[in-house]
Amino acid sequence: MKTFQALRLFETEAGGIPDARFVTLSEDELSPGNVLIRVAYTSVNYKDALAAAGINRIIRNYPRIGGIDLTGTVARSEDSRFQEGDQVIVHGFGLGVDRDGGYAEYARIDGDMVLHLPEGLGLFDAAVLGVAGYTAALSVHWMEHNGLTPAGGPVIVTGATGGVASVAIDILSGRGYSVAAMTGKAEAHAYLRELGAAEILDPAIAVPSSRPMDSARWGGAVDSVGGEVLGWILRTLAPEGVAASFGNAGGAEFGASVLPFILRGARLIGINGNSPMALREVVWNKLAGEYRPRHLDRIAEVVTFDQLPGVMENMRNRLTRGRTVVRMRSA
Template sequence: MTSTPDTFRCFRIHNDAAGYRAALETVKLDDLSPGEVTIRTAWSSVNYKDALAGTGRGKILRRFPLVGGIDVAGHVVESRDPRYREGDAVLVTGCGLSETRDGGYSEYLRLEADWVVPLPAGLGLREAMALGTAGFTAALSLYRMEQNGQTPAQGPVLVTGATGGVGQLAIAILAKAGFDVHALTGKFDRLDELTALGAVSVLDRKTLPMGQRALETAAWAGAIDNVGGETLAWLTRVIQPYGNIASCGLAGGDALHTTVMPFIIRGVSLLGIASAGTPYSIRREIWQRLAGPWKPDNLDAIITRETGLEGLTSVFDLMMAGDSFGRTVVRVDRRGEN
């Protein structure tokens, strides 16, 4: 049986009388959240949410101290749940990691068994974290759209916030699933990269006329929206009859000012995407698709940065400054298992 060391490293976040701070620490397993499954972490990733938590720029953690990292992948070293055995490769995204319980920036971690997903065949641990919460959210968006009748034959699907983590992976996943993908971005200098991911058209948000009528010319069969606010309101006006909008982000604001006209005249559906609390059966199915028919062909190209735990602070600063593009994977296990 593999033993857990007496102490190990983690990236831990505090907020107390000494102030808000985050840094590498040495801890014991009993210092961290309880759980039926103990893993040796191999990889994690960096999401915008992680940067908010690590810098204190957003109210992400609901208690302190906690280890950061909303994604984790590794191998089981001990399990009190019969579904998991020593050596099993597993992953968890969301599910309260780095919100209510310790997250993936730790060399060892205890997890609640009901949220642990076996790593599906066809996907490596590093690849799983290249996808992470961002890829899972993008895939869940497509899953919900297909459940509601979306097909490639209906026409192109627009991805907003296209240079963000969810946006980039949504482009790649939609393209792999056979859709014509259009991308909307405020960073038009990234046109070549978005085209390489699979976008057949890239639109500049800064010059795009959005109009104000209750119904504008219907241009897209559906959309995955990472922006919210005025952009989401505009999308309701330009989606074709019986098209779907998957709402999975609010980078542009949480308010929605629109009319019922797109819903009762064109039959447009607005689908909410709540990735963190996705039921386990659906979570398993989504990861099976990400390992198979929806696995991006260019997944390695989406990984633009790799860091260890010691480099997290620098990555957070880049992300908060808006200088980040692509996915950052975190090599937690210094032995380099994939």
């Protein structure tokens, strides 16, 4: 490999909107790492879409190749744990933010950040899952660890057509949970029912209130939205209900009372997908096994590398659905 294509972000002014340009690079222009990976697939996550527009100053050092997850094949390795031809996945640890990420035909990654694909999961399926699928599975993992069972009542999934939420609906319905999907997209009801949603809710029901609790409805909640929606979830969790919070698509601040915690035993757990490696191995093995989603082809929207900038803009404008996977030339 002499040169290859990358989508690189360049700083225009401090804190401004970066300039995204397709460029031709050589290997030594990438962030350093002892495993060279030929990227097969990458994807578009909400964080990628914000980073590309300079929102929240997610990327601080330029030029930078975005893309917070990738799957691919090892092209060369100076780390004895990896051999040429191994199929791997990388996400988190600053990928696409503090170090060059998946939006290039090659990535150089430190071996400590690289995970072999679990048995039974191919490069495409692992990319459809990506950070989003991992976050959905991690939520279910910790919710069940905290007592969630199908007998506890329905589980509400908010921002339901999003990447994390779509995979969460699929995993939960496959495990026998009754899933209520909250979406602002009226046209997506059939899609959500195909993934396994039993009930569809409009976000308009999640209105702010000064009441500390409302009628108990949910055995669990998987929340992409945050803000007032999370406050409403806490007010409506059933006794011993478990809510997983990982997103802020609708806002970061929320109002809440301690009463759901002390009178209903409500459990609010935080989910950070940038887990240590040992936990990743456990959760990725579950994704390849007992959690394996049944509708990945339905969830995936496959695009080419040159479509990437437009897809990120659509995601910021809430026009995407499910997971957008970028097929690279080597796939």
